[in-house]
Amino acid sequence: MMKILAVDDDELILELLVESLRASGFSSVQTATSANAAARLISTATEPFDCFLLDVVMPEVDGIALTRWIRKSPLYGAAPIVMITSMAEKAFIDRAFRAGATDYVTKPFDAVEVTTRVQLAARQVQANRAVHDAGMQVQALRAKIDAQHHTPLSEPVALNDVEGLIDFLALQNYLLQLSRGSFLATSVVALRIVDVGNIYARCSPALFRDVLADVAESALGAMSGSQCIMAYTGNGTFAGVVACSDRNDFEDVELMINLTIERLELVDDQQRPLEVRVAMGTPRAIGVMQSGRAAVAKMHRAIEDISWNMPQLATLKTKTKRGAGMLLRALTQAI
Amino acid sequence: MLQSQTIDKKVAEIRPRFLRLLAQRLNRFEEIRDLLETEPNLAPLLEEIGTGAHSIVGLAATLGFPDLGSLAQNVELVVNRVTSAETSTRSTIEFFDSIDDLLGEMALILQA
Incomplete structure (x- = not known):
């Protein structure tokens, strides 16, 4: 049974949410009328919650700060968080997803729509559970293997510590x-x-994650003016959504990313320079x-395109050097 | 009982409570509307009316009052715009119009 926590400062909304969810078969629903009350419930829960429904606008601590707090817990790194709010403006949606929300429903909410979203989240939870249950049997072994073996390159490994990377x-x-x-x-x-x-x-797996995180941070920094939200899709590829439609604004972004990475002087496990x-x-x-x-x-076509049109490392190195000189x-x- | 029947039953149960709260809000919003003309410190009043409007948006349409919901949403958006842009509130005709429209709709619903 999926355990849900619904948080909204309006008790009537909570009542309607709980009833809608129960009518759809989700009987284990707990509620909180503030982010602080929710945090207490989460901290003291004997069984972890499987899914969160959070209002964005709440007094004192809002739903976005609560999402960020939930995501910090390793227990809830992948838990579905559905935001429910009347704030349909893009800035609010951006903030919610940047904080770690996985889905979004706008008020006035349709009870059937909310339960459909929760059902989708439930499928995600079931899939996570299946992986988790299977993993439990070999957990100790896996820890050892993880230290020595990589997850496949094609897998979109989670990089939770990078702000703006979801x-x-x-995405x-x-x-x-x-x-x-x-x-x-x-x-x-x-x-x-x-x-x-x-x-x-x-x-090593840990170092590869660090390299991915460095690249993500460099890219997000170079595109900070375009309110970029990015995701790692596997195979060393990142997809981003940017608030801009003019290609000219991106002319120097690749150069800026590569210059930032170059300054990091990345090395491999043997301390040899890594040319990223x-x-x-x-x-x-x-x-x-x-x-x-x-x-x-x-977005999928953009990912495919970059996979098929990769320049040579030497070409990019020359381009970066020339760009730095210019x-x-x-x-x-200017001086 | 079907899912839709269960939800309809709950909606019918919640509606009178929502209307009682709406009556209280109408009284308070009318006070705030008057204070906005005279009070030098507008920030707490704007916050209160914005929060109240936000609460109405959340449920109004679901309980069968779509016009109320969209008028409250308009107030919420205008309040956000006014507070973030730091423009002179009193000179913003749109701001007072949006509040007056909402107050009118609230009164209309409560009279029915």
């Missing part, structure tokens, strides 16, 4: 939830680490007439 499924949900109006100034973009197989082979460079695909404007599904399809000259002239 789960790939959540797709985010696109599905955006209004058509928001698409006018929104683009999708993919970037990929060049020669990632070589880097993967030379790094990122190739960035051409951003694709979504366009106002598109649906959320079309936007998701566009930047330096421009700076010198």
Whole structure:
């Protein structure tokens, strides 16, 4: 049975939510009327919660801060968090997904829609549980294996500590939830680490995660002006959604990312220099007439494109060197 | 009992309580509306009316009052815009219009 925690400062909404969920077969629902009360319930729960339904706007501590707090717990790193709010503005949706929400329902909510979202979340929980149950039997062994073996390169490993980097499924949900109006100034973009197989082979699992996190942070930093939200999709590839439709604004982003990474002076497990460079695909404007599904399809095409059009490492190194020189000259002239 | 019947039953149970709260809110909103014309410190009043409108948005349409929900949503958005843009509230005709429209709809529902 799926254990749900619903949090809203309006008791009437909670009553309606609980009744709607119970009518759909979710009988284990607990409620809290504030983020603080929810935090107490979460901290003292003998059995962990499987799914959270959170209001965004609440007095004192809001649902976004609560989401961030929940995500910090290793127990809830992958738990479904569905936000329910009347704030359908893009800025609120962005903040919710950045904090770690996996889905979003806008008020006035339709009881059937909410239960459908929870049913989807339940499937995710069941899948997680199946993996967890199977994993329990070999947990001790797995810890040893994890230290020595990699998860496959193609798997989108979770990188929870990078602000603005979310789960790939959540990124797709985010696109599905955006209004058509928001698409006018929104683009999708993919970037990929060049020669990632070589880097993967030379790094321990922990170090490879660190490299991915460094690349993600560098990319998010370079695109901070475009309110980028990104996800790691596996195979050294990242997908991003940016608030911009003008390709010219992205001209220097690849260079900025690579210069930032270069300054980090990354090394492998034997302390040998790791040549990490990122190739960035051409951003694709979504366009106002598109649906959320079309936007998701566009993102998948961007990912495919970058996989098929990878430049050579040497080419990117030269490009970065030349770009750094041009930047330096421009700076010198400016001074 | 079917899922929709269960939800309809709950909605019918909640509606009178929502209306009682709406009557209390109407009285308070009318006080705030008057204070907004004279009070020098608008921030707490704006916060209160914004929070109240937000609560109405959450349930109004679900309980069968879609117009009330969209008028409350409009107030919430306008309050957010006014507080974040730090514009002069009193000069914002849109702001007072949105509150007046909401107060009118609340009164209409409670009279019915």
